Amino acid sequence: MVLPALLIILVVAFFPVVSSIWLSLHQATVTNTGAFVGLENYVEMFQNDDFVEGLSNTVIFTVVSVGLEFVIGLAIALAINRAFRGRGLVRAAVLVPWAFPTVISAVMWRLMFQDQVGIINYVANALGIISQPILSDRTLLLIAAILVDVWKTTPFMALLLLAGLQVIPGDVYEAAKVDGANVLQRFFSITLPLLKPAILVAVLFRTLDAYRVYDLFWAMSNRELESLSTFVYKAVRVSQLLFAQGNAAAVFVFVTSFLIALLFIKGFGMQTSAGD
Amino acid sequence: MASATASRGARGALGTVVFYVFLVVFVLVSLFPLIWVFKMSIITKSELFASPPTILPQDPTASSYATIFGDADFRKALVNSTIISGVTTVVCLFFGAIAAYAIARLRFHFKSLIMTLILAISFFPAVAIIAPLFVQFSQLGLIDTYWAAIIADTVFALPLTVWILVAFFKELPRDLEEAAKVDGATTLQAFRMVIVPLAAPGVFTAAILTFIFAWNEFLFANTFLFTPNTQPVTVVIPNFATVYTTDYGAQAAAAVVVTIPLVILVLIFQRRIVSGLTAGAVKG
Numbered sequence: 001m002v003l004p005a006l007l008i009i010l011v012v013a014f015f016p017v018v019s020s021i022w023l024s025l026h027q028a029t030v031t032n033t034g035a036f037v038g039l040e041n042y043v044e045m046f047q048n049d050d051f052v053e054g055l056s057n058t059v060i061f062t063v064v065s066v067g068l069e070f071v072i073g074l075a076i077a078l079a080i081n082r083a084f085r086g087r088g089l090v091r092a093a094v095l096v097p098w099a100f101p102t103v104i105s106a107v108m109w110r111l112m113f114q115d116q117v118g119i120i121n122y123v124a125n126a127l128g129i130i131s132q133p134i135l136s137d138r139t140l141l142l143i144a145a146i147l148v149d150v151w152k153t154t155p156f157m158a159l160l161l162l163a164g165l166q167v168i169p170g171d172v173y174e175a176a177k178v179d180g181a182n183v184l185q186r187f188f189s190i191t192l193p194l195l196k197p198a199i200l201v202a203v204l205f206r207t208l209d210a211y212r213v214y215d216l217f218w219a220m221s222n223r224e225l226e227s228l229s230t231f232v233y234k235a236v237r238v239s240q241l242l243f244a245q246g247n248a249a250a251v252f253v254f255v256t257s258f259l260i261a262l263l264f265i266k267g268f269g270m271q272t273s274a275g276d
Numbered sequence: 277m278a279s280a281t282a283s284r285g286a287r288g289a290l291g292t293v294v295f296y297v298f299l300v301v302f303v304l305v306s307l308f309p310l311i312w313v314f315k316m317s318i319i320t321k322s323e324l325f326a327s328p329p330t331i332l333p334q335d336p337t338a339s340s341y342a343t344i345f346g347d348a349d350f351r352k353a354l355v356n357s358t359i360i361s362g363v364t365t366v367v368c369l370f371f372g373a374i375a376a377y378a379i380a381r382l383r384f385h386f387k388s389l390i391m392t393l394i395l396a397i398s399f400f401p402a403v404a405i406i407a408p409l410f411v412q413f414s415q416l417g418l419i420d421t422y423w424a425a426i427i428a429d430t431v432f433a434l435p436l437t438v439w440i441l442v443a444f445f446k447e448l449p450r451d452l453e454e455a456a457k458v459d460g461a462t463t464l465q466a467f468r469m470v471i472v473p474l475a476a477p478g479v480f481t482a483a484i485l486t487f488i489f490a491w492n493e494f495l496f497a498n499t500f501l502f503t504p505n506t507q508p509v510t511v512v513i514p515n516f517a518t519v520y521t522t523d524y525g526a527q528a529a530a531a532v533v534v535t536i537p538l539v540i541l542v543l544i545f546q547r548r549i550v551s552g553l554t555a556g557a558v559k560g
Binding site for chain 1: 298302303305309310313316325328372374378379390393394398399400402403405407410411412414428432434435438488492494495509510513514516524527528530531534538541542549553554
């Protein structure tokens with residue numbers, strides 16, 4: 001009974017990966033596999049400025065946004081981990097940014113960053129924070145993209161951490177209080193260790209998600225901000241002269257994502273047992 | 277003694293005030309872009325360019341909405357999105373429910389390997405397979421048909437559906453189906469007559485999440501669909517920014533139209549959505 005679901009996944013996802021690897025070792029085009037060239041596509045890919053820029057943007061974006069999301073998300077989760085009036089409203093507000101399509105969020109924020117009608121551009125200008133239109137500068141665009149990502153997914157991070165917090169039994173804290181542990185001691189020796197599984201799951205999910213960033217960069221920067229995924233998309237779909245290099249980049253994303261997951265599982269001792 | 281109690285009470289009250297101020301700020305920051313873009317969609321062109329910007333709309337107008345709904349491509353895109361996400365949801369629920377029930381109830385070899393494999397898809401970078409899929413779909417003549425998006429979306433939504441459903445199925449009491457089987461029902465009958473009705477809330481939650489996932493998908497749609505005939509709203513709206521280059525009101529209105537159904541879904545079903553998300557993510 002599991003077979004149909006498994007077959008679909010195998011045929012549509014795993015088979016193409018093998019195919020991607022195969023294509024990346026050839027001088028491939030959309031219509032034909034071409035001559036075997038070994039790792040040449042990978043060498044050329046690393047010499048391609050767009051790829052290098054995409055890689056560096058992706059790494060900066062992932063590290064900074066996931067870092068911020070974790071710290072802010074944890075603070076929010078700790079704050080709302082109690083019964084209070086208006087809890088439903090807060091939960092709904094948390095979910096609204098999460099539920100939006102990323103491209104639509106990007107379009108909405110692009111309107112607010114825009115230099116003629118954008119409220120953020122207006123305020124930042126009035127306060128003297130920026131001296132040029134946000135959308136015309138790549139560094140500002142990257143900062144803006146991080147800001148949008150933090151806005152969109154911090155609540156989700158908070159939600160996952162909150163679910164983890166609610167599993168921690170209250171009497172552990174009572175016992176620690178009796179033993180005279182202060183707030184900070186309780187946080188570092190009870191909350192953090194017991195929350196570790198939830199933290200690892202949430203951070204791994206978010207890291208792999210941020211690492212694949214595509215929609216946000218594509219729609220917000222009007223195709224100007226490069227990421228690994230936009231590089232693959234452009235090479236494979238827009239300028240098909242780069243088809244082989246695009247495949248190499250796709251395999252690169254696949255392998256590095258796998259390594260990131262492995263790092264979390266082995267390095268941080270994450271549990272992957274699929275229940276019983 | 278009395279003064280100590282009073283000061284503790286005052287500190288508690290102050291803490292409560294700080295807490296609620298924090299909450300209000302948090303909720304406002306979360307909702308601000310939606311509120312602001314909604315404002316942009318209902319003001320006149322001249323007010324849009326006013327400096328400093330107005331806080332409240334001075335002279336509300338629906339002209340931006342008239343512009344986008346007057347655009348046949350936009351209307352078609354809404355229909356396309358609905359078809360693609362609707363079919364994806366139905367397909368995912370069908371295969372997902374069968375697989376999840378088997379995983380939750382039956383004993384078989386390689387179960388945890390299979391669950392790990394399914395989970396691995398959630399970590400899978402979709403971009404890694406768009407080139408070979410593009411080639412295959414071209415050969416099969418699927419490019420620029422709904423199926424190209426539906427097939428690709430299904431693969432990436434299925435793991436989520438399966439994980440949520442497994443979590444829900446596991447919570448259902450086993451005795452009920454066993455009673456049904458004792459009464460002579462087959463495994464499939466027990467599944468259909470006993471489990472499906474009991475699991476309806478879980479299935480419904482999985483359906484909402486799968487639908488939101490498919491509605492929001494962009495990479496596959498942008499890669500495999502290239503005419504307005506099949507493109508969903510997620511692809512059409514960023515292009516709006518190119519077509520209506522300076523019509524920021526129209527861009528804002530389009531963004532609002534696409535997000536409103538999601539806001540309504542979230543407001544009505546927030547409890548279910550939260551339980552589905554945490555069942556799928558944290559328990560995994």
